[in-house]
Amino acid sequence: DSGVTQTPKHLITATGQRVTLRCSPRSGDLSVYWYQQSLDQGLQFLIQYYNGEERAKGNILERFSAQQFPDLHSELNLSSLELGDSALYFCASSTPGGSQETQYFGPGTRLLVL
Amino acid sequence: EDQVTQSPEALRLQEGESSSLNCSYTVSGLRGLFWYRQDPGKGPEFLFTLYSAGEEKEKERLKATLTKKESFLHITAPKPEDSATYLCAVQGYNNNDMRFGAGTRLTVKP
Numbered sequence: 001d002s003g004v005t006q007t008p009k010h011l012i013t014a015t016g017q018r019v020t021l022r023c024s025p026r027s028g029d030l031s032v033y034w035y036q037q038s039l040d041q042g043l044q045f046l047i048q049y050y051n052g053e054e055r056a057k058g059n060i061l062e063r064f065s066a067q068q069f070p071d072l073h074s075e076l077n078l079s080s081l082e083l084g085d086s087a088l089y090f091c092a093s094s095t096p097g098g099s100q101e102t103q104y105f106g107p108g109t110r111l112l113v114l
Numbered sequence: 115e116d117q118v119t120q121s122p123e124a125l126r127l128q129e130g131e132s133s134s135l136n137c138s139y140t141v142s143g144l145r146g147l148f149w150y151r152q153d154p155g156k157g158p159e160f161l162f163t164l165y166s167a168g169e170e171k172e173k174e175r176l177k178a179t180l181t182k183k184e185s186f187l188h189i190t191a192p193k194p195e196d197s198a199t200y201l202c203a204v205q206g207y208n209n210n211d212m213r214f215g216a217g218t219r220l221t222v223k224p
Contacts, residue, residue: 002157033211043158043201045211056211090157101205102148103212105157 003027004106006091012112018079021109025072025093031055032074033094033103034066038087049074081113116141116206120215127192127222135187135218137202147185148212149178150201158201161187192222 003026013019025032034046036059045058049068060066063081068074078085088110092103119138127133139147146165150158162171164180171178175196177188187200199219203212 002159004157042216043203043214045213048211058211088155102146102160102163104160105150107157108155110155 002104002106004091004093004104006089006106006109008109009107010110010112012114013081014114015081015083017081017113018077019081019111021076021078021089021091021111023074023076023091023093023106025074025091026095026104029093029095029104030072031094031101032068032072033092034060034074034076035090035092035105036087037090037108038084041087043090046076078111083113086111086113116204116208116213118202118204118213118215120200120202120218122218123216124219125221127189127220129193129222129224130191132188132190132192134189135200135202135220137185137187137215138183139185139202139204140183141204141206141213143207145205145207147180148203148205149185149187150203152199152201152217154199161200189220192220194222194224196220197222 005024030051033048046060048056066076088108090108092105094101094103117140149161152158162178167182199217201217203214
């Protein structure tokens with residue numbers, strides 16, 4: 001158990017809909033990262049938040065947005081969903097400091113868009 | 115742009131048959147190279163971080179090594195429970211994110 005929690009575990013929805021995925025980082029971690037993993041793409045970095053502020057952006061679509069709240073939990077909002085958005089979405093957290101930051105991953109949310 | 119290539123894509127071993135997985139990388143200033151293990155439908159589980167050439171780390175049957183261009187994950191006398199996908203990732207000084215390779219899917223037969 002990494003200490004990172006994600007809800008819900010599974011989500012089934014229809015095209016055009018909007019969903020919200022939630023992540024609680026490990027105790028003491030200030031950074032939260034969101035990743036998408038699909039069968040043909042592997043793990044793709046979406047976005048990072050650090051202590052409430054956006055810090056880095058990867059291959060995140062304009063239909064997707066995220067935020068990190070004062071209690072450090074984060075939410076990833078996916079809107080106007082398409083079939084191709086079906087994937088596993090992972091959240092990771094890390095503690096800043098040192099020459100590198102090891103990221104610890106949550107169990108993921110499996111999203112199925114029908 | 116940072117790049118990570120893992121080989122082989124898949125590896126089938128007999129229990130006890132040692133082997134190595136390769137991770138080749140290009141990055142502008144390496145902050146860290148990471149190895150993760152991922153079981154189907156689950157989140158990646160952290161194994162090792164390496165950040166300078168020549169560094170080695172061990173954990174049970176696994177040993178990770180690092181050069182300036184690649185990293186190896188050596189698996190000694192593997193057991194069926196070592197079956198998983200092993201992911202390599204790099205973090206450069208120009209990025210806050212990690213760039214992942216496609217992974218090596220390891221199957222260990224009893």
